Amino acid sequence: MSYRSESVCTTCRRENLKLFLKGDRCFTEKCSFERRSYPPGQHGQARTKFSEYSLQMREKQKVRKLFGLLENQFENVVSKATIQRGVTGEAMLASLERRLDSVVYSLGFAQSRSQARQLVRHSHFLVNQKRLNIPSYQVNAGDVIEVHEKSRVLKPILAALEAIKRREIPQWLDLNAGQFKGMVKQAPKRADITMPIQENLIVEYYSR
Numbered sequence: 001m002s003y004r005s006e007s008v009c010t011t012c013r014r015e016n017l018k019l020f021l022k023g024d025r026c027f028t029e030k031c032s033f034e035r036r037s038y039p040p041g042q043h044g045q046a047r048t049k050f051s052e053y054s055l056q057m058r059e060k061q062k063v064r065k066l067f068g069l070l071e072n073q074f075e076n077v078v079s080k081a082t083i084q085r086g087v088t089g090e091a092m093l094a095s096l097e098r099r100l101d102s103v104v105y106s107l108g109f110a111q112s113r114s115q116a117r118q119l120v121r122h123s124h125f126l127v128n129q130k131r132l133n134i135p136s137y138q139v140n141a142g143d144v145i146e147v148h149e150k151s152r153v154l155k156p157i158l159a160a161l162e163a164i165k166r167r168e169i170p171q172w173l174d175l176n177a178g179q180f181k182g183m184v185k186q187a188p189k190r191a192d193i194t195m196p197i198q199e200n201l202i203v204e205y206y207s208r
Contacts, residue, residue, distance in 0.1 A: 056205035059198050066195070067096050068113050073136075078206050089199030090190045097170075097188040100127065101135035103145060107175050107182035108164030109157055124151040139184050147180035 050058070064074040081092035096102060101117040104125060110116035116135075119125065123133040126146050139145065147157060161177050169175050172192050174183045 053205075053208075056201045059201040060205050063096070063197055063199075063202060066113075067099070067102060068117060075206070078202065082203075082206075087190075089203050092202065093190065093193050093197065093199055094188050095138065097193060098138045098140075098184075099135060100125070100132060100137040100139060100145070103139050103173065103182070103184070106170050107145065107173055108167075108169065108177070109147060109160055109180075109182075111156070111160045111163060115156060115160075119151075119154075119156065124148050124154065124157070141184055141186050143184045145182045145184070152180050 060074070064071070067074075069077070077095050078088075078092055081088050081095060084091040097106070101113060101120050104110055104120060105113045105116040109125070110119055120135045121133050123131050124147060125132065126148055127137065127139065128144055129146075131148065151157065157180075161180075164175075164177065170188065170192050172184065172186050172188045174185050176182065
């Protein structure tokens with residue numbers, strides 16, 4: 001699990017984008033990004049001109065922190081995407097979205113990706129009726145993800161399902177909240193990823 005040395009709210013402000021790293025709090029008036037939507041620090045409100053390299057690095061950092069990966073983990077994702085068929089940037093995003101912890105979050109079983117990662121590590125989920133505790137596990141079309149029967153009373157999971165109405169389930173996933181079960185209908189496409197990401201900048205960064 002990635003270790004953060006700064007507040008997650010500071011991360012959103014630095015990347016100039018609400019990354020929803022604090023779950024339900026991000027939808028309330030307590031959200032730090034809503035109150036101070038400028039970079040942290042003494043010179044946060046000053047106008048800054050970014051170089052091409054700086055723009056590429058910031059985009060890489062934004063996506064890396066969004067999915068909570070360490071530098072070497074993120075580099076491995078990009079490296080594997082470069083040898084896949086199709087557009088490298090789209091393959092990278094699809095791989096990130098297909099991570100088990102990301103799918104658990106997208107289905108609404110957790111209020112943030114970090115919470116989803118923790119729940120997965122503690123073996124609270126089954127994939128195709130097999131208990132898994134690997135957050136980076138890549139799900140495939142037709143896979144069924146469900147909450148372990150004994151874990152269906154956990155407050156974090158119940159609270160997350162209660163709050164799911166605040167956000168939409170991606171079209172490539174299907175949720176049956178009553179049965180604590182979700183299914184991967186198909187592999188995610190670029191159009192399914194609504195977060196403003198310029199993946200071409202990330203590919204350019206690693207192509208230097």
